[in-house]
Amino acid sequence: MDRNARFFECLLPTTQCNLKCEYCYIIQENRRGMRQIGLDYSVEHILKALSVERVGGVCYFSLCGTGETFLQKELVPLIHGLLEEGHYVNITTNGTVTNRIEELLDFNCALLKHLHISFSLHYLELKRIGKLDAFFENVRKVRVSGASVLVQINLYDGYMPYFEEIRNRCLKEIGALPQVAATRREMDGDVFDNIQLHTDLTEQEYFEVGEQFDSPLFRFTMHNFNVTRKEFCYAGDWSFNLDLKTGNLKACYHSGISQNIFNDLSKPIRYQAVGNNCKSRYCINSSHFISMGVIPEYKCMTYAQLRNRQEVHWYTEEMRNFLNQKLYENHDQYSLAKKCYINLKMKIRDIARTLRGMVR
Numbered sequence: 001m002d003r004n005a006r007f008f009e010c011l012l013p014t015t016q017c018n019l020k021c022e023y024c025y026i027i028q029e030n031r032r033g034m035r036q037i038g039l040d041y042s043v044e045h046i047l048k049a050l051s052v053e054r055v056g057g058v059c060y061f062s063l064c065g066t067g068e069t070f071l072q073k074e075l076v077p078l079i080h081g082l083l084e085e086g087h088y089v090n091i092t093t094n095g096t097v098t099n100r101i102e103e104l105l106d107f108n109c110a111l112l113k114h115l116h117i118s119f120s121l122h123y124l125e126l127k128r129i130g131k132l133d134a135f136f137e138n139v140r141k142v143r144v145s146g147a148s149v150l151v152q153i154n155l156y157d158g159y160m161p162y163f164e165e166i167r168n169r170c171l172k173e174i175g176a177l178p179q180v181a182a183t184r185r186e187m188d189g190d191v192f193d194n195i196q197l198h199t200d201l202t203e204q205e206y207f208e209v210g211e212q213f214d215s216p217l218f219r220f221t222m223h224n225f226n227v228t229r230k231e232f233c234y235a236g237d238w239s240f241n242l243d244l245k246t247g248n249l250k251a252c253y254h255s256g257i258s259q260n261i262f263n264d265l266s267k268p269i270r271y272q273a274v275g276n277n278c279k280s281r282y283c284i285n286s287s288h289f290i291s292m293g294v295i296p297e298y299k300c301m302t303y304a305q306l307r308n309r310q311e312v313h314w315y316t317e318e319m320r321n322f323l324n325q326k327l328y329e330n331h332d333q334y335s336l337a338k339k340c341y342i343n344l345k346m347k348i349r350d351i352a353r354t355l356r357g358m359v360r
Contacts, residue, residue, distance in 0.1 A: 080104075246260065
């Protein structure tokens with residue numbers, strides 16, 4: 001069984017999308033540019049930067065665009081290259097770009113067992129553009145190919161009159177209910193400091209509605225929503241945010257420290273945990289980072305357990321075994337002295353940054 005060394009949450013720059021979901025955070029922030037934005041480095045260069053040797057072992061790469069991920073022209077060769085390198089890969093998609101999905105699946109069947117595709121069921125938009133049948137057909141194509149799937153739906157007030165229809169259609173087409181994603185309302189200013197659910201319901205009412213889908217992913221997300229984490233976190237050593245356009249690497253979404261890992265491949269990647277110094281109000285994408293095991297004290301379901309519908313085997317055995325691992329099982333934790341050193345170093349850095357701001 002492959003050992004999961006690290007987790008990379010990766011962003012692709014395309015802002016193109018063929019859907020117009022009202023709850024989309026890119027639309028809420030008025031960032032839907034409908035542009036094909038290229039990468040600053042070639043696919044070959046990026047693959048060298050992300051080689052198993054350079055990143056410390058076989059890793060899990062999760063790719064998402066600021067538009068529809070499959071519209072990024074470099075996506076397919078990039079995914080094929082990561083799989084050939086030995087990594088495991090997730091792609092988040094609206095499931096409508098059939099020709100690109102078919103191109104991706106026209107590949108080594110053994111390596112497709114290391115591929116995971118997260119299908120976002122944007123129900124009303126898919127009905128509006130006549131792509132609902134194509135969505136479910138593409139889910140089936142991926143499953144037949146030997147890859148793993150997740151089907152999830154955003155919990156959105158506009159879907160409530162259609163819940164019975166959605167439930168019945170999913171049971172008919174894919175044999176199980178979708179997992180549920182909680183949906184944020186993006187506010188003016190810093191989203192990390194002003195976070196609300198995208199609903200007119202109370203938080204308790206919203207949770208009760210989501211319970212209709214019996215989704216462990218939804219329960220976990222809601223349990224961690226707006227909860228500030230104080231434990232020692234190994235993001236920055238065991239997990240990262242990576243901008244695939246620039247090569248800019250950060251510990252997590254709200255980290256103020258970054259490094260470019262594409263610019264000079266002779267330079268090693270710096271690995272240092274954020275420790276007890278997280279600046280985020282809560283762990284954005286906790287169902288990725290925390291379930292992967294970046295906080296050893298936090299015992300919870302695995303990434304696979306939160307997403308797989310075991311009764312219909314959405315996951316291959318290889319993917320299930322890989323994503324049932326915790327990163328803290330595959331790494332030595334820091335000594336108390338090292339933890340204290342990191343926390344002190346971070347505090348000094350924050351004080352210096354504050355003083356520089358006052359001088360300006």
